[in-house]
Amino acid sequence: MEFMKQDEVERLRRQYPLGTRIKCIHMNDDCHPVPDETLGTVQFVDDAGTIHMGWDNGSSLGLVPNEDQFTKVKRKEMER
Template structure:
């Protein structure tokens, strides 16, 4: 399940004008009433994802890893 705080990795974005490159990581900031997943991308972009159109994978959920050692 994708929710705010989820780290994702983009596989493909269909936006022909300003796509985020495949392989870019980001964190979900919120999901709007239309279902668009808004992301703070590591490259500085804030383009939203359309779940039925764009492809991404979940990397980690901060709520699940909070407090766990990182190294």
């Protein structure tokens, strides 16, 4: 895995601040991936660009941009 540049990490931090809700579309983890369609909450983005999560299923596995597939959950979707 190649490390992100600092400006890319800062962009991720602005895009995914603490409390942002995320839906995992697909995680590329061979051992224990977060199941597809799982919802979670952003805890923080580290200096390598990993998005650390608190998943609703109890997992805390981080998302790796450009490796894992995920989307921000819009407020309207959360109200359904």
